[in-house]
Amino acid sequence: MTFVEALWWTFEVFIFIAYLMIIFSIIQDLFRDRKLNGWFKALWFIALLFIPVITALVYVIARGKGMHERRVAVYVEAQANADSYIRSVASVSPAEQISSAKALLDAGTITAAEFEALKAKALA
Numbered sequence: 001m002t003f004v005e006a007l008w009w010t011f012e013v014f015i016f017i018a019y020l021m022i023i024f025s026i027i028q029d030l031f032r033d034r035k036l037n038g039w040f041k042a043l044w045f046i047a048l049l050f051i052p053v054i055t056a057l058v059y060v061i062a063r064g065k066g067m068h069e070r071r072v073a074v075y076v077e078a079q080a081n082a083d084s085y086i087r088s089v090a091s092v093s094p095a096e097q098i099s100s101a102k103a104l105l106d107a108g109t110i111t112a113a114e115f116e117a118l119k120a121k122a123l124a
Contacts, residue, residue: 023052026059029067032074097122 101118
């Protein structure tokens with residue numbers, strides 16, 4: 001295999017992988033779209049099976065903006081869910097902070113002055 005043949009083979013593999021990524025993105029978008037009727041989804045899918053290149057081009061041109069909006073909506077929702085979960089796990093209420101400081105005071109781990117400082121910090 002010559003260098004040019006290897007280079008051409010690499011280019012063909014790249015194009016094929018890019019093509020697969022586009023097809024899978026379109027299929028993912030079809031399933032994500034709640035406004036599109038099931039029959040139209042089936043028609044798009046069948047068209048992708050029989051004339052994939054033309055269908056992919058038409059889909060991206062006709063519905064590309066909607067693809068972007070649906071993908072952004074999914075990411076925004078996932079980020080909001082992650083933020084909500086992190087806030088619920090990471091935050092400790094002031095009452096919990098004071099009770100844990102009181103337990104440390106009762107155990108003799110901290111002094112009364114340190115307890116008052118922790119209590120003031122929790123209430124701030």
